[in-house]
Amino acid sequence: MIEALKLSRVFPGGTGSQDIAAASDVSFSIGKGAIVGMLGPNGAGKSTTIRMLVTSLLPSSGTARIADFDILKNAREVRERLGYLPDQPPLYNEMRVREYLSFVARVKGVHSRELRTAVDRVLDQCDLVTVAGRLCGNLSRGFRQRVGLAQALVHRPPVIILDEPTSGLDPLQIVEMRKLIGSLRGEHTVLISTHILQEVTQLCSHVVMLARGKVVLSGSLDEVTREKSIETRFIEALDHVG
Amino acid sequence: MSAKARAIFLRELRSWFTTPLFYVLCSAFLLLSAFFFFSLILQFNAVLQQSSIVPETTTSLNEWVILPLLETLEIVLVFLIPVVTMRLLAEERRTGTFELLKTSPLSASEIVAGKYFALLVVLAVTVLLSAVFPASLVIFSDPEVAPILVGYAGLLLFAAAFGAIGLFVSSLCSNQTISGVLSLVVFLVLYLIDTPAEKIGGTFGRMVRYLTPASHTESFVRGVLQGDDIFYFISLIFVGVFLAARALEFERLR
Numbered sequence: 001m002i003e004a005l006k007l008s009r010v011f012p013g014g015t016g017s018q019d020i021a022a023a024s025d026v027s028f029s030i031g032k033g034a035i036v037g038m039l040g041p042n043g044a045g046k047s048t049t050i051r052m053l054v055t056s057l058l059p060s061s062g063t064a065r066i067a068d069f070d071i072l073k074n075a076r077e078v079r080e081r082l083g084y085l086p087d088q089p090p091l092y093n094e095m096r097v098r099e100y101l102s103f104v105a106r107v108k109g110v111h112s113r114e115l116r117t118a119v120d121r122v123l124d125q126c127d128l129v130t131v132a133g134r135l136c137g138n139l140s141r142g143f144r145q146r147v148g149l150a151q152a153l154v155h156r157p158p159v160i161i162l163d164e165p166t167s168g169l170d171p172l173q174i175v176e177m178r179k180l181i182g183s184l185r186g187e188h189t190v191l192i193s194t195h196i197l198q199e200v201t202q203l204c205s206h207v208v209m210l211a212r213g214k215v216v217l218s219g220s221l222d223e224v225t226r227e228k229s230i231e232t233r234f235i236e237a238l239d240h241v242g
Numbered sequence: 243m244s245a246k247a248r249a250i251f252l253r254e255l256r257s258w259f260t261t262p263l264f265y266v267l268c269s270a271f272l273l274l275s276a277f278f279f280f281s282l283i284l285q286f287n288a289v290l291q292q293s294s295i296v297p298e299t300t301t302s303l304n305e306w307v308i309l310p311l312l313e314t315l316e317i318v319l320v321f322l323i324p325v326v327t328m329r330l331l332a333e334e335r336r337t338g339t340f341e342l343l344k345t346s347p348l349s350a351s352e353i354v355a356g357k358y359f360a361l362l363v364v365l366a367v368t369v370l371l372s373a374v375f376p377a378s379l380v381i382f383s384d385p386e387v388a389p390i391l392v393g394y395a396g397l398l399l400f401a402a403a404f405g406a407i408g409l410f411v412s413s414l415c416s417n418q419t420i421s422g423v424l425s426l427v428v429f430l431v432l433y434l435i436d437t438p439a440e441k442i443g444g445t446f447g448r449m450v451r452y453l454t455p456a457s458h459t460e461s462f463v464r465g466v467l468q469g470d471d472i473f474y475f476i477s478l479i480f481v482g483v484f485l486a487a488r489a490l491e492f493e494r495l496r
């Protein structure tokens with residue numbers, strides 16, 4: 001469902017400094033219904049890779065396929081099949097939660113007859129019924145993140161990509177968010193990025209480890225953790241790239 | 243408008259009418275219009291008194307009040323429109339909502355169309371509110387009505403054209419302030435190049451002069467709406483909107 005094919009992205013460095021290879025030849029393949037954790041320290045290139053996958057950023061080279069559509073040649077088809085939560089939830093602060101979700105549903109192409117049911121469904125699914133009438137700008141970080149997730153689910157996309165969905169949340173909110181993401185298993189193919197190891201072991205069936213813009217380890221969680229713990233694997237991988 | 247463009251349009255409109263900026267702008271425009279209107283009325287009064295002594299001076303209300311009012315409002319709009327357009331896309335980039343639009347199955351034209359139509363509504367409401375002053379003249383005195391209507395139609399066209407250019411500038415910027423200042427500079431250059439162009443003269447001067455909006459507002463403030471001027475403003479609108487849409491398509495390359 002998600003297939004990265006040597007995705008690379010170079011950002012021009014400032015005057016005099018070297019260009020930044022934020023992602024270099026990132027390749028991996030994710031089957032239908034899996035929850036995959038993209039694991040890596042800050043600055044590893046997770047957001048850059050994700051932004052290329054969701055057609056927000058053009059790769060310097062390489063490409064990817066989402067739900068069997070090429071991100072470069074069939075961007076529109078990809079966008080129709082994709083739910084995406086950026087690292088900052090993309091909320092319009094002056095809108096009420098319900099209004100906002102129906103706006104997103106419309107923009108994603110949900111038919112106006114199905115709008116209400118679609119919005120009600122995600123309000124319920126993400127436990128937002130109590131705040132449906134509140135202004136997005138007045139929500140706490142935990143609720144904002146949940147509205148951001150609801151926004152990614154409202155058009156029932158087969159592929160869901162979440163950039164650090166638990167960052168900035170308090171421990172209780174983290175538990176709730178993980179439970180919510182876990183509930184997507186099966187119906188959707190989910191890619192989440194994180195720098196927290198436990199998140200991957202708790203939630204994911206597969207892992208892709210990134211460091212310095214490169215994939216250093218990938219596979220099913222069972223494979224990766226067969227001989228050594230994920231912590232050891234992670235530290236080894238980091239040592240390996242220096 | 244497609245359903246998606248309409249969704250953008252309605253969202254944008256709702257955001258305008260629920261945030262204070264719109265009300266501040268409207269009040270500012272009304273206040274300035276009131277100030278200029280009443281100064282012009284006072285001036286006109288003085289002229290009326292003089293005209294009993296000097297019989298040749300015209301005492302046309304249109305010439306002494308409406309025409310200079312329209313000219314002044316044009317200049318006020320040059321300064322006001324950047325404030326309206328500066329946030330159009332820059333703000334979405336700052337808050338991250340642009341990332342949502344970018345990754346949705348929306349064409350750049352749908353985004354731009356939705357935003358531009360909402361902008362038109364905002365500008366039209368602002369401009370038309372100031373029409374209460376000329377309207378009061380119609381009630382309490384006897385100006386010619388047709389030139390007032392034509393003048394306001396021209397003012398709306400002018401606002402729509404500068405709005406389109408402002409939208410284009412905003413589509414290039416990720417910082418509101420820069421977007422606003424840049425629009426203002428573009429507007430002022432467009433607006434003020436008229437006088438030097440007139441001085442240069444010749445074919446080149448005439449060409450430059452044709453490109454400045456000032457040369458196209460001259461007749462409509464006098465109540466004459468020429469096809470040539472209408473064509474000029476409509477072209478400006480299309481150029482602005484077209485370039486804004488291209489700029490958004492280009493965005494993915496960054």
Ligand SMILES: Nc1ncnc2c1ncn2[C@@H]1O[C@H](COP(=O)(O)OP(=O)(O)O)[C@@H](O)[C@H]1O
Binds near residue numbers: 041
């Ligand atoms: N727009 C950009 N311009 C320049 N450098 C960038 C840009 N975006 C990301 N980078 C750089 O690319 C690297 C990877 O960043 P990112 O993908 O955000 O990492 P992560 O999400 O894993 O923390 C960092 O060194 C970052 O500074």
Ligand SMILES: [Mg+2]
Binds near residue numbers: 046047164
């Ligand atoms: Mg990141």
